[in-house]
Amino acid sequence: MAGMVFFTDNYADRSSDDGYQFEFYCRRCGNGYSSSFQHSVTGFGGRLLRLGGDMIGGQIGERASQLGWDSEFMRDTVRGSTRDKALAKAVQEMQPYFKQCHNCGQWVCDQICWNTERGLCVSCAPKLDQAMAQMQAQAQIEQLNTKIQAQDWTKDINYRDQATGMCPSCGQESGAGKFCQSCGHPLAAAQSAKKFCRNCGTDLNGARFCGECGTPAG
Known part of the structure; x- marks a missing residue:
């Protein structure tokens, strides 16, 4: 030894x-x-x-x-x-x-x-002390995440006009707006914004009354 x-x-x-x-x-x-x-x-x-x-x-x-x-x-x-x-x-x-x-x-x-x-x-x-500090920091992150998720962060965003994608007509990037910036073709956002008669389904084209059945646009 x-x-x-x-x-x-x-x-x-x-x-x-x-x-x-x-x-x-x-x-x-x-x-x-x-x-x-x-x-x-x-x-x-x-x-x-x-x-x-x-x-x-x-x-x-x-x-x-x-x-x-x-x-x-x-x-x-x-x-x-x-x-x-x-x-x-x-x-x-x-x-x-x-x-x-x-x-x-x-x-x-x-x-x-x-x-x-x-x-x-x-x-x-x-x-x-180190373990408690770590758990406190993790709990703060989880609580902040819950509070942030509960808030509406999209109420001021015009998601229809700001939607971008490929134009179905020319295939170019459409950019923001209701019409393609390359060819002027109506985009999906603009097409979805169209109003139809709730009675007969006719495209109202902005009219206050349906041209086919006279039902108010509402």
Whole structure:
């Protein structure tokens, strides 16, 4: 148990040949933090030795360069244990910023996505003040929608004259009005506005009395 390395899965490894760094993020909102960069002594020292060997040349340079390659090889062979220690240190550094929900198992940020009162993430136990604010906003939208739907918003709109469509005669867009703006053909709105005798059905053509039976237009 003494050698156990604490593990978390809400991180991305941003390590390089120069050292180790990890990015921890919230699995709910996506916010994240980067751990402090931990320099790799073997990686940096190995590059210095190789660089020095290339500059010096000769037997001494070859020896220095070989030491650099040996250092790189040693760094690679111990990378597993070294990386585990670096990760454990990074986890300890980032621990105050994250909590693991014991209900869903997700790692979430302490600042936004953790409900301290309930000891769970806000997905499993929403914060009451936030939940009430959301419900109030939804209720206001629903009530406004009901009130707006109850109002007559078309009483001042002449929907007959403003109706647009295709002229049945020329096939062009008719535009607003009773007659087609392209050919002058009466439109459906104008045709529907015609009055007929309620007795015999004759087209009154605007007359006050029917020309066939004399019935008042009414």
